[in-house]
Amino acid sequence: MKNTALLAWLDEQLKPQLIKDYCPNGLQVQGKSDIKKIVTGVTASQALIDAAIAQKADAILVHHGFFWKNENPVIVGMKHRRIKALLQHDINLFAYHLPLDVHPVFGNNAMLGKLLGVTDIKPVEGIKPEGVVMRGINSGKGDLEQFAANLASVLQRKPLVIGEGDKTIERVAWCTGGGQSFIEQAADQGADLFISGEVSEQTTHIAREMDIAYIAAGHHATERYGAMYLGQQIAKELPLEVEFIDIPNPV
Known part of the structure; x- marks a missing residue:
């Protein structure tokens, strides 16, 4: 080709x-x-x-x-x-x-939501480009401790968790990679939990003061899946051999 x-x-x-x-x-x-x-x-x-x-x-x-x-x-x-x-x-x-972050099918955000079992996935309104922050419903209907344990299992990485472990998690918002600055918009739209890849010093205070649980799951860990799934689509639709290679990164 x-x-x-x-x-x-x-x-x-x-x-x-x-x-x-x-x-x-x-x-x-x-x-x-x-x-x-x-x-x-x-x-x-x-x-x-x-x-x-x-x-x-x-x-x-x-x-x-x-x-x-x-x-x-x-x-x-x-x-x-x-x-x-x-x-x-x-x-x-x-x-x-950003085009790979926001794609509704094989974007990083869409793929992370599916991997975590979140349903009714939609873009958070008012944030551009559309899809850079997503929201959905936690189909597990569990608490923060359970959600974090599932996330750690899926991503094979221990996340940083801020919030009470028994807090009920129903409405989830997330932005893969360095999306921690969107936590206030997530809280304003009623999310019980916000997930991003990276975390900043002020993120802890915002989470506590706005009563929203927060998980930093790793920039690399949350952004593996867009390129991986896009590659799978290429292999299905085009006459090409495709291999995903994961270079470990603790960040």
């Missing part, structure tokens, strides 16, 4: 042109024109690039790519080594940030 055809397919699915982002979405580094194998992952780190080279991949598809807003634009040091490795091995790098 041509890299331009894959780019067109991805853009049609994720519609990056509709979302204002902090980085370019789509083909970030051009490689060989013919693609047979893709490696998917969370972040275009050197470890993922090296793994893709070892697997003889023609392309890498990630959530966290390169060229972020306000970062130093020069290609030296770590960035030079990463891009040099891609160019030397003629590997395409595709990256989709």
